[in-house]
Amino acid sequence: MSEHDDKLLSHDYDGIKELDNNLPRWWVGLFWVTVVWGVLYFVYYHGLNIGPDSATEYLMEIDPNYQPPLRNHLLFGIVKTYRSPYSPERTDKTPFSATLGEPTEAYVEETREGDTLSYTLLTEPEAISSGLEVYIKNCVQCHGASGEGGIGPNLTDQYWLHGAETVDVVKSIKYGYPAKGMIAWRTFLSSEKLIEVASYIQTLRGTNPSGGKGPQGDLVED
Amino acid sequence: MDRIKYDNRIVRDFAMATSIWGVVGMLVGLLAALQLVDPMFNLNAPHSTFSHIRPLHTNAVIFAFVGNAIFMGVYYSLQRLCKARIFSNLLSRLHFWGWQLIIVSAVATLPLGLTTSKEYAELEWPIDIMIAIVWIIFGLNMFATIMKRREKHMYVAIWFYIGTWVTVTLLHIVNSVELPIAFMKSYPVYAGVQDALVQWWYGHNAVAFFLTTPFLGLMYYFLPKAANRPVFSYRLSIIHFWSLIFLYIWAGPHHLLYTSLPDWAQSLGVVFSIMLLAPSWGGMLNGLLTLRGAWDRVRDDHVLKFMVVAVTAYGMATFEGPMLSIKSVNAIAHYTDWIIAHVHVGALGWNGFLTFGILYWIIPRIYNTKIWSSRLAGYHFWIGFLGILVYTLPMYFSGITQSLMWKEFTPEGYLLYPNFLETTLQIIPMHIIRAVGGGMYLTGAIMMLYNLLKTMKQGSLIADEEVSVSPMMPEESSKDKSHPGWGHRWLEGRPAQFTALTLIAVTIGGVIEFVPTFLIKSNIPTIESVKPYSALELAGRDVYIEEGCNNCHTQMIRPFRSETERYGEYSKAGEFVYDHPHLWGSKRTGPDLHRIGGKYPDAWHYAHFLDPNSMSPGSIMPSYHWLARKKFDIELVPKMIGAMRTLGVPYPDGYEERSIRHYRKQANAFILELKNSNIDADAESKMIALIAYMQRLGKDIKGQATDLSETTEEEQ
Numbered sequence: 001m002s003e004h005d006d007k008l009l010s011h012d013y014d015g016i017k018e019l020d021n022n023l024p025r026w027w028v029g030l031f032w033v034t035v036v037w038g039v040l041y042f043v044y045y046h047g048l049n050i051g052p053d054s055a056t057e058y059l060m061e062i063d064p065n066y067q068p069p070l071r072n073h074l075l076f077g078i079v080k081t082y083r084s085p086y087s088p089e090r091t092d093k094t095p096f097s098a099t100l101g102e103p104t105e106a107y108v109e110e111t112r113e114g115d116t117l118s119y120t121l122l123t124e125p126e127a128i129s130s131g132l133e134v135y136i137k138n139c140v141q142c143h144g145a146s147g148e149g150g151i152g153p154n155l156t157d158q159y160w161l162h163g164a165e166t167v168d169v170v171k172s173i174k175y176g177y178p179a180k181g182m183i184a185w186r187t188f189l190s191s192e193k194l195i196e197v198a199s200y201i202q203t204l205r206g207t208n209p210s211g212g213k214g215p216q217g218d219l220v221e222d
Numbered sequence: 223m224d225r226i227k228y229d230n231r232i233v234r235d236f237a238m239a240t241s242i243w244g245v246v247g248m249l250v251g252l253l254a255a256l257q258l259v260d261p262m263f264n265l266n267a268p269h270s271t272f273s274h275i276r277p278l279h280t281n282a283v284i285f286a287f288v289g290n291a292i293f294m295g296v297y298y299s300l301q302r303l304c305k306a307r308i309f310s311n312l313l314s315r316l317h318f319w320g321w322q323l324i325i326v327s328a329v330a331t332l333p334l335g336l337t338t339s340k341e342y343a344e345l346e347w348p349i350d351i352m353i354a355i356v357w358i359i360f361g362l363n364m365f366a367t368i369m370k371r372r373e374k375h376m377y378v379a380i381w382f383y384i385g386t387w388v389t390v391t392l393l394h395i396v397n398s399v400e401l402p403i404a405f406m407k408s409y410p411v412y413a414g415v416q417d418a419l420v421q422w423w424y425g426h427n428a429v430a431f432f433l434t435t436p437f438l439g440l441m442y443y444f445l446p447k448a449a450n451r452p453v454f455s456y457r458l459s460i461i462h463f464w465s466l467i468f469l470y471i472w473a474g475p476h477h478l479l480y481t482s483l484p485d486w487a488q489s490l491g492v493v494f495s496i497m498l499l500a501p502s503w504g505g506m507l508n509g510l511l512t513l514r515g516a517w518d519r520v521r522d523d524h525v526l527k528f529m530v531v532a533v534t535a536y537g538m539a540t541f542e543g544p545m546l547s548i549k550s551v552n553a554i555a556h557y558t559d560w561i562i563a564h565v566h567v568g569a570l571g572w573n574g575f576l577t578f579g580i581l582y583w584i585i586p587r588i589y590n591t592k593i594w595s596s597r598l599a600g601y602h603f604w605i606g607f608l609g610i611l612v613y614t615l616p617m618y619f620s621g622i623t624q625s626l627m628w629k630e631f632t633p634e635g636y637l638l639y640p641n642f643l644e645t646t647l648q649i650i651p652m653h654i655i656r657a658v659g660g661g662m663y664l665t666g667a668i669m670m671l672y673n674l675l676k677t678m679k680q681g682s683l684i685a686d687e688e689v690s691v692s693p694m695m696p697e698e699s700s701k702d703k704s705h706p707g708w709g710h711r712w713l714e715g716r717p718a719q720f721t722a723l724t725l726i727a728v729t730i731g732g733v734i735e736f737v738p739t740f741l742i743k744s745n746i747p748t749i750e751s752v753k754p755y756s757a758l759e760l761a762g763r764d765v766y767i768e769e770g771c772n773n774c775h776t777q778m779i780r781p782f783r784s785e786t787e788r789y790g791e792y793s794k795a796g797e798f799v800y801d802h803p804h805l806w807g808s809k810r811t812g813p814d815l816h817r818i819g820g821k822y823p824d825a826w827h828y829a830h831f832l833d834p835n836s837m838s839p840g841s842i843m844p845s846y847h848w849l850a851r852k853k854f855d856i857e858l859v860p861k862m863i864g865a866m867r868t869l870g871v872p873y874p875d876g877y878e879e880r881s882i883r884h885y886r887k888q889a890n891a892f893i894l895e896l897k898n899s900n901i902d903a904d905a906e907s908k909m910i911a912l913i914a915y916m917q918r919l920g921k922d923i924k925g926q927a928t929d930l931s932e933t934t935e936e937e938q
Contacts, residue, residue, distance in 0.1 A: 181823020
């Protein structure tokens with residue numbers, strides 16, 4: 001500790017004395033580095049607007065090809081409008097000053113109507129048993145261990161609320177009917193798993209388990 | 223020479239309160255830890271669920287344990303540093319009993335669900351007023367003592383006491399502006415983003431000015447006393463004091479990184495947190511370097527042992543804090559057990575161990591004896607120290623594990639763990655080890671309490687310690703160059719100017735962050751489809767607050783693919799404009815709920831609240847079955863709506879008058895829906911209100927807000 005000369009100051013508080021040592025140099029250096037870093041950070045993100053804001057960062061994460069539009073910021077970025085990433089105008093280059101104060105678009109979700117994929121029934125035993133696995137993990141709480149129904153409708157009878165075709169069943173699972181309580185599973189299950197579990201459900205029809213829930217929906221004759 | 227008497231009785235009283243509340247607070251913490259291992263520890267009762275126990279624990283250890291410790295240390299050191307007896311015995315007594323009354327009120331109200339929901343400021347408005355009064359009594363007593371001092375200059379410990387008092391006053395008052403609607407029920411005037419910003423300006427600076435600055439003051443007195451060494455550097459004290467209090471205030475937004483808080487405010491939180499590293503370490507350095515030449519004594523002296531670990535823990539926690547404020551680190555750590563580990567390095571290490579060291583130092587002195595068992599104190603040190611390690615290490619492991627599980631995708635682009643519960647069950651073993659660590663730490667505290675009581679029994683209290691002190695010496699002339707420091711010496715002799723300058727230093731950061739967020743509209747862009755809550759949903763929101771759901775569930779989806787995939791579109795500032803208070807939460811023990819509305823059927827929620835295990839096997843969420851039985855006080859509804867209108871929520875004209883009607887109408891729709899699933903529910907039960915709130919959450923942005931317009935005749 002030769003860098004400190006440990007000179008005692010004259011004062012004394014209840015026996016506590018203080019030394020007149022200089023600030024440790026590395027400490028002073030550390031302080032300056034953090035201050036300079038802080039200024040650079042703020043200028044990088046808000047003064048020069050080089051760094052992306054949170055919303056842009058998100059768009060870059062969900063779409064690797066996303067090119068951030070030219071950003072026009074006023075007052076170091078303190079004043080700017082929010083753009084929903086789902087807004088169709090998201091590549092619009094209108095200066096922010098022109099859109100200030102306008103309400104943002106409501107959020108638009110991917111819909112079942114826009115989904116034109118075809119889904120075909122699987123019959124291989126591996127696919128059915130894989131579908132059973134998905135069913136046990138996710139569906140039994142509401143539709144029962146044997147598909148007899150509970151909180152959700154009976155899956156073993158002839159009555160269907162939203163169609164009995166494989167494509168209808170897949171879409172019911174994929175997009176759900178949130179207003180009626182069916183969860184949208186598209187973020188949880190891959191398309192493959194969706195078809196597998198729908199195919200398994202198709203095997204339940206007519207099994208007539210005990211404690212089956214009463215009919216709901218339209219009668220569908222085989 | 224003047225003959226005066228130092229008041230040791232008040233020091234003893236606060237010391238006892240510290241030790242006893244410390245044990246109580248830690249015991250409650252242990253219960254909370256066990257509840258996160260197995261839900262049976264929720265005791266299946268409305269007042270003992272984790273959601274009520276967790277705020278009780280935080281309030282008890284912060285305000286009861288650490289609070290009393292601050293007062294103990296201040297009353298002991300201030301008299302000696304000022305060479306003056308404490309100003310007023312009456313104020314001392316009022317301060318002591320007032321503070322204990324506040325703690326008892328907290329114990330009596332928090333388990334009942336009487337809470338504002340704002341973290342570390344959960345206590346309701348009558349208790350807030352009581353806190354303000356007692357805090358002002360403390361201030362009067364402290365400043366009056368400083369005024370009658372016989373020492374011209376104030377020692378650095380007193381600077382920290384002044385900084386603490388001024389800032390806590392400011393924080394408490396600004397964060398507690400609320401509109402009472404009943405005894406023990408209020409709504410804050412701030413909403414959504416603004417409420418969150420004020421809350422975390424408060425929450426962060428409660429850590430800064432209740433857990434840090436007063437303890438630095440205590441360190442500056444008790445460490446050199448115990449080590450009998452001069453303080454390393456007077457200049458360092460000056461620089462790190464002013465830089466610390468000025469910079470600390472700005473850093474609150476680091477609790478809100480990647481939330482709906484405007485980006486510029488988040489960035490201020492980041493850069494000021496990084497700049498805090500050196501000022502914080504200034505305190506650690508001045509503590510550790512003061513021990514130069516006394517390190518050989520650290521091995522044998524239990525007081526110094528505790529203090530060395532305390533200062534080291536302070537250094538570690540204040541290194542980790544800035545690192546956690548870097549956005550990419552925060553993206554991993556936020557909402558997880560990592561944060562719990564971080565705060566416990568500070569709480570158990572810095573606050574706990576410094577308090578223990580001071581208690582072991584003070585009690586024998588004011589009882590004119592030696593510690594009853596130095597060996598037992600040594601055991602306390604080791605079990606406490608190992609307890610900290612056994613507590614924190616698994617929590618770091620747990621936090622990182624769970625966070626990575628949340629973010630893991632399959633090669634096909636699906637979440638690998640779409641079921642939140644899987645990630646919870648993965649970390650249960652870590653929670654078991656954490657509870658063991660907490661138990662060890664608590665055992666140490668009980669050993670200390672026993673040791674102190676034995677010490678007190680073998681000695682006798684010197685209630686009034688008589689000493690001779692010299693009268694105040696005149697100030698050195700300004701030409702005296704024996705003192706370094708930019709005229710700071712002048713300031714040290716002038717408490718009023720010093721206090722004013724402190725107030726200015728701690729006000730700047732808050733003003734610069736608040737004013738634009740409150741006044742510039744573009745910071746919180748409006749979303750036209752966002753509407754006020756219906757009467758029933760608002761009631762459900764109150765139930766959510768009462769049951770403390772925000773202790774485990776966030777309502778803030780961050781803009782990450784892993785979160786939008788799991789929960790839905792990320793949260794927007796404009797969605798919270800009618801949220802008095804905000805309920806963003808800070809920890810995800812369970813999943814985020816911001817877009818829960820419409821995701822599950824009403825019957826699912828009903829069954830889940832009755833018994834979470836029926837819908838999510840293995841869930842550690844406690845049962846809230848009493849919600850089905852307890853009725854919501856519907857008579858209060860018009861008052862709630864009126865209060866919201868006063869706070870600026872644009873309800874349609876006359877909604878107050880028809881709010882009860884609308885409440886029943888909407889509740890009956892839920893009853894009908896539940897009947898389809900063979901559930902007979904009570905329309906007035908808290909359950910229905912809470913389900914209505916759940917089903918509303920996150921829907922406004924999809925254009926599905928509840929219609930509050932006047933219902934037609936036919937509909938009635």
